[in-house]
Amino acid sequence: MNKGKGRLALxxxxxxxxxxxxxxxxxxxxxxxxxxxxTAELIWYTIGTPQKDVTAVMxxxxxxxxxxxxxxxxxxxxxxxxxxxxxxxxxASGEPMDIIFTSAGGFDYVQNVRxxxxxxxxxxxxxxxxxxxxTIDPGFLEGSKVDGHNYGIPAxxxxxxxxxxxxxxxxxxxxxxxxxxxxxxxxxxxLMATIKANEPNVTVFGMDKNHVPYVPYDYLITNxxxxxxxxxxxxxxxxxxxxxxxxxxxxxxxxxxxxxYISPEAATVGSTSDLTLSGNWFVDRAQTQPLADxxxxxxxxxxxxxxxxxxxxxxxxxVQGSIMAITANSxxxxxxxxxxxxxxxDPVLRNMVDSGIEGTxxxxxxxxxxxxxxxxxxxxxxxxxLGNNMLLNLNENDPDNKWDVFxxxxxxGVASPILGFNFDSANVSTQMAAIQNVKEQYWSxxxxxxxxxxxxxxxxxxxxxxxxMDEVITEAQAQLDEWVAxxx
Amino acid sequence: xxxxxxxxxxxxxxxxxxxxxxxxxxxxxLLCVFPFLFVVLISFTDEKTLATNGYRLIPEKWSVGxxxxxxxxxxxxxxxxxxxxxxxxxxxxxxxxxxxLYSYAISRKSFKYRRFFSLFAxxxxxFNGGMIxxxxxxxxVLGLKDxxxxxxxxxxxxxxxxxxxxxxxxxxxxxxxxxxxxIDGAGEFKIFYRLxxxxxxxxxxxxxxxxxxxxxxxxxxALLYIDDPNKVPLQSMLMxxxxxxxxxxxNSANSSISLEVMQSLPQDTARMAMVxxxxxxxxxxxxxxxxxxVSGLTIGSVKx
Numbered sequence: 041m042n043k044g045k046g047r048l049a050l051x052x053x054x055x056x057x058x059x060x061x062x063x064x065x066x067x068x069x070x071x072x073x074x075x076x077x078x079t080a081e082l083i084w085y086t087i088g089t090p091q092k093d094v095t096a097v098m099x100x101x102x103x104x105x106x107x108x109x110x111x112x113x114x115x116x117x118x119x120x121x122x123x124x125x126x127x128x129x130x131x132a133s134g135e136p137m138d139i140i141f142t143s144a145g146g147f148d149y150v151q152n153v154r155x156x157x158x159x160x161x162x163x164x165x166x167x168x169x170x171x172x173x174x175t176i177d178p179g180f181l182e183g184s185k186v187d188g189h190n191y192g193i194p195a196x197x198x199x200x201x202x203x204x205x206x207x208x209x210x211x212x213x214x215x216x217x218x219x220x221x222x223x224x225x226x227x228x229x230x231l232m233a234t235i236k237a238n239e240p241n242v243t244v245f246g247m248d249k250n251h252v253p254y255v256p257y258d259y260l261i262t263n264x265x266x267x268x269x270x271x272x273x274x275x276x277x278x279x280x281x282x283x284x285x286x287x288x289x290x291x292x293x294x295x296x297x298x299x300x301y302i303s304p305e306a307a308t309v310g311s312t313s314d315l316t317l318s319g320n321w322f323v324d325r326a327q328t329q330p331l332a333d334x335x336x337x338x339x340x341x342x343x344x345x346x347x348x349x350x351x352x353x354x355x356x357x358x359v360q361g362s363i364m365a366i367t368a369n370s371x372x373x374x375x376x377x378x379x380x381x382x383x384x385x386d387p388v389l390r391n392m393v394d395s396g397i398e399g400t401x402x403x404x405x406x407x408x409x410x411x412x413x414x415x416x417x418x419x420x421x422x423x424x425x426l427g428n429n430m431l432l433n434l435n436e437n438d439p440d441n442k443w444d445v446f447x448x449x450x451x452x453g454v455a456s457p458i459l460g461f462n463f464d465s466a467n468v469s470t471q472m473a474a475i476q477n478v479k480e481q482y483w484s485x486x487x488x489x490x491x492x493x494x495x496x497x498x499x500x501x502x503x504x505x506x507x508x509m510d511e512v513i514t515e516a517q518a519q520l521d522e523w524v525a526x527x528x
Numbered sequence: 529x530x531x532x533x534x535x536x537x538x539x540x541x542x543x544x545x546x547x548x549x550x551x552x553x554x555x556x557x558l559l560c561v562f563p564f565l566f567v568v569l570i571s572f573t574d575e576k577t578l579a580t581n582g583y584r585l586i587p588e589k590w591s592v593g594x595x596x597x598x599x600x601x602x603x604x605x606x607x608x609x610x611x612x613x614x615x616x617x618x619x620x621x622x623x624x625x626x627x628x629l630y631s632y633a634i635s636r637k638s639f640k641y642r643r644f645f646s647l648f649a650x651x652x653x654x655f656n657g658g659m660i661x662x663x664x665x666x667x668x669v670l671g672l673k674d675x676x677x678x679x680x681x682x683x684x685x686x687x688x689x690x691x692x693x694x695x696x697x698x699x700x701x702x703x704x705x706x707x708x709x710x711i712d713g714a715g716e717f718k719i720f721y722r723l724x725x726x727x728x729x730x731x732x733x734x735x736x737x738x739x740x741x742x743x744x745x746x747x748x749x750a751l752l753y754i755d756d757p758n759k760v761p762l763q764s765m766l767m768x769x770x771x772x773x774x775x776x777x778x779n780s781a782n783s784s785i786s787l788e789v790m791q792s793l794p795q796d797t798a799r800m801a802m803v804x805x806x807x808x809x810x811x812x813x814x815x816x817x818x819x820x821x822v823s824g825l826t827i828g829s830v831k832x
Contacts (some may be wrong), residue, residue: 089772090757116755121771129752132660133667146775310774318579 080111080375084139085127087146087425090117092418097396104389108382111375123147131157131367138370139380141425142192144262144360150186150462158191158365159373165190168377171385176428177450183359183459188526192365193380196428198329198446199359200352200453203254206326206336208319209343211235211242219347225253225292228323232301235322244301246315246324249308249484253289254325254350255280258456260463260516262357264472264479265504268458268520270353275457275524277517279509281486281501290486290493297489306488316340325349330445331438354453356462362425384428391433394423402433409434461523468515471508478503564807571595571800578796594797598805604757604765605805612762613809615679616743623684623739628732631690632720635697636706646694649687663752678753679761683742689735696731697724733820737813744810762806769799 094115102112118126127147130137142149142158152158165173165181173181176196184194205222212219215238217231232244250263257267257280265280280286296302303309315321319342326332328346336344364383366376382389395402395410396419402410410433423429430443439445465472482500485491541549570583574591581588598605630649634642656662662682672678701724709719725732750764760768 089768090755092757118755119768119772120775121773122751122768123775126751129660129663133664135667314579314582318576320580 078110079106080372082111082113082138082372082376082379083136084113084115085130085137086115086117086141087120087123087143088117088422089119089420091420093396093401093415094419097392097401097419100397101389101392104392105379105382108386108389109375109378111372111379113379120146131155134369136369136371137367138372138376139364140367142363142365143425144357149184149192149360149363149365150356152365153186153191154464154466156368159368159370160189160191161193161366161373161377162189164366164373164377168374169193169381171381175385179354179450179453179455180359183354183356183455184363185460186462192363193384193427194359195362195364195424195426196384196430197362197424199450200354201358202328202348202352203325203350204328204332204346205323205349206344206346207323208321209337209345210319211239211322212345219345222347223349225289225349229296232296232323233299236299236301239322241320243303243315243321244323245296246312246321247302247306247488248310248312249306249488251306251325251484252487253286253293255283255285255289256350257283257285258353258355258458260458260461261465263483264475265509266463266513266516268456270351270454270456272457275520277513277520279501279504279513281497281504287493287497290489290497293487293489294491294493295489302489304490307484307490330449331442334437352449352453354455354459356456356459359459364427380427383426385431387431387433390427390431393426394421394432395419404433405436409436409438411436458520460527461520463516463519465512465515468508468512471512474507475504475509475512478507567800567803571797571804573797575797591797594801597798598801605762605802607758608760608762608765611676611679611759612744615676615761616740619680619683619743620736620740622680623686623689624732624736626685627689627693627735627739628725628728629720630685631693632697632724634690635694635701637703649690653687653691659752666753673753674756674759675753676759679746679749680743682749683739683746686739686742689738693728693731693735696728696734700731701727729820733817737817740813740817741810744813766799766802766806769802773799 094117098113098115102114105111105113123141123146127140127142129135131152140158141147142152144150161169172193176194177199179199180194180196181190184190184192205219205228207219211217215234217234219231222228222231228245235242235244252263256270257278258270259280260266260268260277266277267280267283268275268277269283293302297306312321312324315324317340319340326346328348333344333346336346364380366373366380370376383393384390391410395412396416398404400413401416401419402412404410412435423432430446434440434442478500482496482503486493486496486500540546566583566585569585569587570578571594572590572592573584573587574589575593577587577589577591630645633639634645634649636642639645657665666678666682667673670681672681705723705727706719709723714722745763747761747764747767750759750761751767754760754764
């Protein structure tokens with residue numbers, strides 16, 4: 041009895057301590073809310089290595105936005121690799137946030153829409169975001185709908201994705217090779233043979249373990265084998281490994297591997313940066329955007345040219361490359377939308393956010409051109425993640441028509457038949473995990489030609505089947521059919 | 529003669545076995561040290577040579593470029609050093625203080641609630657609230673977001689260390705010593721710091737070493753609680769760089785990310801240099817704690 045009392049007293053004492061401390065914490069929180077009646081204080085989480093001058097720049101931004109829309113902005117940057125995990129914790133714990141960056145690749149957009157992390161913004165968009173609707177390519181807003189609603193504002197930049205073959209121009213010139221006729225995987229062969237014969241030390245066909253030969257299909261989930269043919273009319277989901285196109289591509293890859301064009305390490309190596317740094321390669325495949333050749337050449341320090349390997353396709357992944365969403369727990373959703381509207385339509389604000397303070401981080405050389413000053417290293421932001429790119433000032437050596445080229449590129453893009461369809465794998469999550477495991481086991485070795493597809497493709501297909509591929513495809517097909525019926 | 533040889537054989541190994549054991553031990557320690565030596569070598573390799581030739585034991589071209597890069601761009605690194613050293617020292621002292629008191633209390637048989645408090649500690653080993661509730665407590669209840677205390681408090685108490693130290697007190701500090709203090713008129717605190725603590729130095733050193741390493745190597749708390757780049761500890765900074773590298777590589781298909789960002793990340797050699805710089809200081813922690821690992825202090829202090 042006595043013992044019990046003692047324990048109770050102890051627990052009571054501990055509770056009291058927690059409560060007192062908790063009360064202190066709450067007081068701290070309320071202060072910021074008190075000022076809210078006048079000016080909205082927006083908190084903006086975005087991706088990228090934290091920069092020293094973010095606070096200084098945001099003070100300027102806030103001064104500007106306070107005048108325009110009566111809101112101030114605090115930006116919190118979270119480093120690339122931490123973003124996903126940290127934002128999950130932030131969302132789950134109800135950390136105060138208003139605007140957050142999300143994309144197909146980091147802090148997954150669709151997944152978090154389904155978890156309820158973001159506010160549905162259909163009404164806000166019509167009421168406060170008219171500028172966005174008028175400015176950015178309609179394909180973005182259409183393509184980023186989940187289950188028929190908008191949950192974020194995609195950044196206006198390159199809309200479709202297009203695969204290109206990149207060539208090391210030094211080697212092209214040396215052997216006087218013509219890339220005009222290159223397009224398919226097979227068409228590379230004569231060029232690669234020349235290089236292999238003359239330059240035994242060069243990696244002819246550079247690739248890492250994530251390489252997948254291009255076939256004209258759109259994947260339901262990046263790098264998992266469920267896909268729909270691009271020119272489909274019956275919206276049938278297939279296992280990519282069972283298609284004739286992929287079988288042929290794998291056979292070709294195997295041929296190239298045996299001819300020594302592909303490095304024996306390809307199936308295990310995580311990046312080709314060694315090759316691009318040393319210039320010891322001849323051809324590889326990459327995703328392009330307008331003027332990418334110039335950027336590649338500038339980055340690597342030697343000329344790189346490219347030629348298309350596919351059409352420009354608008355897919356979910358390309359549309360969801362960079363999105364800004366308003367959080368479900370935002371205190372000022374209207375102000376947040378007004379701010380996003382301003383960010384995507386007002387060049388002054390957009391450039392301030394991107395390049396910092398004029399005279400400190402950059403200087404203007406004429407109306408729409410700028411040059412970075414040495415201080416720019418303290419405010420070096422990833423432009424793609426911060427809203428409408430087409431409002432940005434040009435850099436010193438950008439061509440005058442940079443954004444026109446982008447607009448043309450976007451206009452050329454062809455929408456994938458399943459653009460806007462987002463597979464919800466909740467019902468088949470066990471099978472999805474098993475499929476992921478099978479994929480880890482076979483994928484890279486098959487795709488890089490390291491193993492013989494005649495022998496291993498049937499094994500891999502069998503393994504996928506055992507992992508529950510058929511059930512996943514049935515489930516996905518049902519969802520897709522429903523989506524198609526609704527869309528029509 | 530015969531007798532002599534026998535006794536020698538009894539005490540030591542035959543030369544053959546001796547050589548064999550030494551060779552095995554040498555080989556094993558080489559295996560342990562080699563990866564680190566290799567990292568050191570890579571950090572002194574020229575970046576371009578590394579890209580062309582790959583990793584080599586004796587690089588074609590040596591360079592201190594990585595170190596000058598780290599130190600040039602490196603007020604970041606120095607700040608992180610400061611943070612790590614601060615939290616390691618403060619944290620270790622704090623956790624030694626708390627753990628030694630707590631476990632001493634529950635090691636004393638005359639303490640009425642020792643069962644309750646032992647269970648109380650063990651309970652946290654078996655069950656915990658999980659990441660999100662912990663996060664909410666630390667940031668919202670305790671208000672430690674972006675504070676260095678958020679790196680210190682969560683690691684300060686550790687139920688496992690409490691159990692180790694309690695067992696240490698119980699086995700190597702005989703009750704009779706505590707009694708003798710009482711007879712001489714010492715209070716509980718005096719007994720603790722004049723008699724028990726000096727006898728438990730090896731145990732305290734063990735816990736001290738553990739928690740020093742724990743603080744030095746902790747990166748996860750910083751990932752959760754620290755946003756301010758000036759308060760990021762060393763390991764967390766390395767982790768951020770590694771994570772960011774792999775994030776960018778995974779997303780290298782997205783041309784706009786990879787092009788812009790690849791350039792801003794440190795190269796291979798610079799990362800190795802950071803690893804070397806982050807590891808060196810902690811190596812010296814071992815000899816420091818080693819001198820406390822003396823056993824047999826209590827032999828002969830009590831006659832059973």
